[in-house]
Amino acid sequence: MSQYDVAVIGSGPGGYVAAIRCAQLGMKTAIIEKYSTLGGTCLNVGCIPSKALLDSSHHYEDAIKHFDAHGIEIPGEVKVNLEKMIARKQAVVDQTTKGIEFLMDKNKIDVFQGIGSFEDATHVKISKNDGSTEVIEAKNSIIATGSKPSTLPFIKIDKERIITSTEALKLKEVPKHLVVIGGGVIGLELGQVYKRLGAEVTVVEYMDRIIPTMDASLSKELTKVMKKQKVKFNLSHKVKSVERVGDEVIVKADDKKGQEVEIKGDYCLVSVGRRPYTDGLNAEAAGVKIDGRGKIEVDEHLRTSAANIYAIGDVIRGAMLAHKAEEEGVLVAEQLAGQQPHIDYNLIPGVVYTWPEVASVGKTEEELKEAGIAYKTGQFPMRALGRSRASMDLDGFVKILADKETDEVLGVHMIGARCADLIAEAVTAMEFRASAEDISRMSHAHPTFAEAVKEAALAATDDRALHV
Numbered sequence: 140m141s142q143y144d145v146a147v148i149g150s151g152p153g154g155y156v157a158a159i160r161c162a163q164l165g166m167k168t169a170i171i172e173k174y175s176t177l178g179g180t181c182l183n184v185g186c187i188p189s190k191a192l193l194d195s196s197h198h199y200e201d202a203i204k205h206f207d208a209h210g211i212e213i214p215g216e217v218k219v220n221l222e223k224m225i226a227r228k229q230a231v232v233d234q235t236t237k238g239i240e241f242l243m244d245k246n247k248i249d250v251f252q253g254i255g256s257f258e259d260a261t262h263v264k265i266s267k268n269d270g271s272t273e274v275i276e277a278k279n280s281i282i283a284t285g286s287k288p289s290t291l292p293f294i295k296i297d298k299e300r301i302i303t304s305t306e307a308l309k310l311k312e313v314p315k316h317l318v319v320i321g322g323g324v325i326g327l328e329l330g331q332v333y334k335r336l337g338a339e340v341t342v343v344e345y346m347d348r349i350i351p352t353m354d355a356s357l358s359k360e361l362t363k364v365m366k367k368q369k370v371k372f373n374l375s376h377k378v379k380s381v382e383r384v385g386d387e388v389i390v391k392a393d394d395k396k397g398q399e400v401e402i403k404g405d406y407c408l409v410s411v412g413r414r415p416y417t418d419g420l421n422a423e424a425a426g427v428k429i430d431g432r433g434k435i436e437v438d439e440h441l442r443t444s445a446a447n448i449y450a451i452g453d454v455i456r457g458a459m460l461a462h463k464a465e466e467e468g469v470l471v472a473e474q475l476a477g478q479q480p481h482i483d484y485n486l487i488p489g490v491v492y493t494w495p496e497v498a499s500v501g502k503t504e505e506e507l508k509e510a511g512i513a514y515k516t517g518q519f520p521m522r523a524l525g526r527s528r529a530s531m532d533l534d535g536f537v538k539i540l541a542d543k544e545t546d547e548v549l550g551v552h553m554i555g556a557r558c559a560d561l562i563a564e565a566v567t568a569m570e571f572r573a574s575a576e577d578i579s580r581m582s583h584a585h586p587t588f589a590e591a592v593k594e595a596a597l598a599a600t601d602d603r604a605l606h607v
């Protein structure tokens with residue numbers, strides 16, 4: 140029987156990063172993945188393919204809507220070849236997952252393909268596709284089995300017309316009318332992909348605003364911009380049935396007055412969140428407790444109820460984000476090597492890759508109010524930047540929330556071009572407990588979108604933004 144210092148179950152961004160860090164720190168490491176490709180949800184059916192389609196559809200939208208204003212004329216009609224677009228997305232996925240194979244090989248990590256299940260706290264059985272099994276012994280294990288799309292109890296996902304994000308990444312035609320249930324990150328990103336490609340898109344959201352966990356000002360601005368893009372929103376609507384009739388999908392919901400609303404489309408994307416995935420893991424055999432919501436229980440060291448077994452990523456509490464899973468993978472590996480790493484969960488940024496992009500870190504205004512913390516606000520509109528006018532990306536703003544007394548930055552919320560990248564500056568500043576004035580005194584290259592961060596910091600410092 141092969142023996143390991145660490146067995147990692149699941150090869151998503153949590154698992155494969157944990158495995159690399161364990162190997163770097165000298166541990167003999169195995170990784171077990173049930174699918175034939177490594178990389179988990181993120182690389183195969185999540186972050187990477189969705190961004191590939193967002194990028195392709197963005198190019199198309201630019202070509203049909205914005206090239207002309209830039210003085211670029213395309214003779215003849217610009218057409219979408221969806222098959223080719225999806226094939227390119229798949230090529231990006233394949234290249235990326237192969238990259239993980241390379242990294243496993245480079246770091247001398249043994250890869251096992253099959254379903255990993257605990258026999259006890261130190262033995263993991265691998266059930267392979269060919270029906271054979273193999274048991275390995277591991278001093279420590281890291282559970283990184285991730286999540287799967289969840290649905291509502293009365294919705295039957297048929298994977299053809301009533302679909303999850305996984306199917307939405309490989310449709311064979313552009314929907315005529317895509318009904319998106321759930322105005323969270325995944326629904327909005329994929330909704331925008333098909334809107335750009337020519338679908339009518341209606342978002343049905345239970346809460347009174349989209350992206351409800353982010354700062355309310357971001358929800359408001361994104362709704363405004365997406366409405367300009369002709370996405371329809373039915374907010375405060377409680378979906379009560381989704382029915383397929385031939386090629387039609389009928390969604391019924393009650394609006395906030397309790398009136399029934401019927402929305403007919405040809406596809407319905409159910410994006411109401413994801414559930415932690417522990418099927419087939421046999422966690423009980425190892426003494427690993429799972430809570431009432433299906434998450435593996437962990438302490439602040441990410442240790443489960445079994446002393447030598449840890450859990451990370453989407454399968455435990457906290458934001459379901461690839462970079463959160465990665466940080467946790469590194470944390471567990473370093474702890475196993477005797478180090479004392481730390482994660483500040485308040486500083487894990489959240490991003491929505493619509494256009495304009497939305498990004499956030501730290502406390503929202505609503506959270507600060509609820510906690511009774513006195514704060515000041517500095518906000519700067521993207522349209523006041525030379526860079527925005529040059530690229531015609533005028534929507535959005537950067538908002539900085541700083542402590543009223545100390546000026547320490549408590550939260551940064553932004554919507555606009557390239558905010559997914561801009562948020563890194565805010566994370567860095569907050570990691571070093573910068574004040575708004577600190578940011579405002581740093582030189583920001585001109586002309587860049589990053590100047591909006593400096594200007595918002597100036598506005599927060601002493602209401603002294605320079606360009607408004």
Ligand SMILES: Cc1cc2nc3c(=O)[nH]c(=O)nc-3n(C[C@H](O)[C@H](O)[C@H](O)COP(=O)(O)OP(=O)(O)OC[C@H]3O[C@@H](n4cnc5c(N)ncnc54)[C@H](O)[C@@H]3O)c2cc1C
Nearest residue numbers: 149151153173179180181185186255285452453459460461
């Ligand atoms: C459409 C979409 C877009 C997204 N976009 C973003 C984004 O832009 N940015 C971002 O940060 N996050 C994004 N996410 C979320 C992100 O994908 C997840 O947070 C991340 O993948 C979680 O990583 P993980 O390692 O915990 O689990 P996963 O990536 O879910 O990986 C778990 C792996 O474990 C394997 N597994 C499960 N059980 C077993 C078993 N018993 N034996 C062996 N293997 C097993 C699974 O097959 C899977 O490969 C997106 C998700 C979706 C669906």
